Amino acid sequence: MHKARHNPLNSIAAHAALLTWTAIALFPVVVILINSFKTRKAIFREPLALPSADSFSLVGYQTVMRQGDFFLYFQNSMIVTVVSLAFILLFGAMAAFALSEYRFRGNALMGLYLALGIMIPIRIGTVAILDLMVQTGLVNTLMALILVYTAQGLPLAVFILSEFMRQVSDDLKNAGRIDGLSEYRIFFRLVLPLVRPAMATVAVFNMIPIWNDLWFPLILAPGEATKTLTLGSQVFIGQFVTDWNAVLSALSLAILPVLILYVIFSRQLIRGITSGAVK
């Protein structure tokens, strides 16, 4: 029965397209990875060749480990990304719940105001933000970055999540109210699990830009103790000489945590589709 509807040619074409896309998307990553294990000469002689016994070298990684506080940068990036994501998801979901669940004066206006942030890039406000951080004494703290990234991520998070929360059955929430659950329990136990796929989407969309950002770390937290990985890697890129081994090794290392976070969220994405509450 399935065969009748599935034209094998279509299936082949779809797979070919997907494979091509995967290859294109993975190509730069693979090039970075294989070259990070090669000597500098080998990198430039044959950038696409796999490391051989001859060209294999860990010099890049050794430089990275020796240079500065690479692990500290790593840790900083991790803290900033994870805490920002947690804030975006928590506050975004709470705001979305309020907007979608409660009738109050100015509800629509508030939604519009929050959505405005989607269209205005936060970097436009850099000078004002820097000024604010200087006055509050938050310059060169991770908190500065976390606050900025949270603000940056919230509009889209609220927008996406409130759309999803509107679809959660009213009856389910009302059943909870009749059983005496507080609004917080209803939010955390009944509604959040049902919008988990949307939460994962928001997390994945926000994660990469935060992890990769160079702009705000450079401006708000350039101090040695608060450098993020992206900023820390810049020491290997000089105006005249660039230590390519080190740059590639640093980049390879930087991919790992993002990969891990992504795997966590994407599993939620798939598993989170709980059904059966309502017909």
Place this chain on the structure above:
Amino acid sequence: MTALKLENVQKSFGDIHVLKDIDLEVAEREFIVFVGPSGCGKSTLLRVIAGLEDASGGRVMIGGRDVTRTPPAKRGISMVFQSYALYPHLDVEGNMALGLRQAGEERKVIAERIATAASMLSLEPYLKRRPAELSGGQRQRVAIGRAIVRKPDLFLFDEPLSNLDAALRMATRVEIARLHRELGACMVYVTHDQTEAMTLADRIVVLRDGRIEQVGSPMELYNDPANQFVAGFLGSPSMNFLAAGPLGAPGEVLGIRPEHLGVVAQGPLRGRISHVERLGGDTNLLVTTPQDETVTVRLFGQHDHRMGTEIALDFDRARALSFDAAGKRLRP
């Protein structure tokens, strides 16, 4: 004592006035059914009683207690929803236990009540299953079980059977009637299914546009409706409304139930059969009169009428109802 008393209840959403001057008294152990066309405010009224919506005016009293400002969990009610609304992350037992745990009941009491409810509803084999692993009918039984374990003074049902198929609906209907007898609690039930309303209710409340049109026992409403709306709303096939003048009856409109019409050789009504419905037990004829009115005739048993034939009809004058131009009943 009254189980539920509504005094002049009002509800508006912004400018939309949904419930207007609702006054109702429900006795203990009574089974009350709200019926009315879609959008007339049945669910809204039920939600006001439950406390899920605040009344814009008036008072709600449950078991003699003014609960107008009381949160839903403290009103001594349980509610069963059309969409079941089971907690997807809890198994059947957890679903039934949640409300009691929130109320701080002892473990032993909770276990006992769940056991009783489960045996009443034959849910024992499913106690450890999640809602996703149950059929529609089983889910609705769990939802009813969740309502029972709380031992409420008042049960609220919002179209609980409308997601079930016909056979299951009948079985569950019988089950709800049995539960009502066994539990002896007051039940308020919203439906737009005629059969459910007629078979379950001690009294039916007919609503239209947010107002109560009439309250009474099913047979009272059927035999003695206060107006044309109620007369037309109850009964299936519904009542025929014909111009009263030509039939020599008082008032503007004459209402005749389809079963009070009969096929005769000579009669006051004539027409052509435009459609025949054979249901086995009954035969329904749709007859078009020369004035282009359609008259439904309900004959008991099986009859051999053919489409397109001209027939004459007579009716039981004693049981026909007269209405004035505004649809109000004219009593002799």
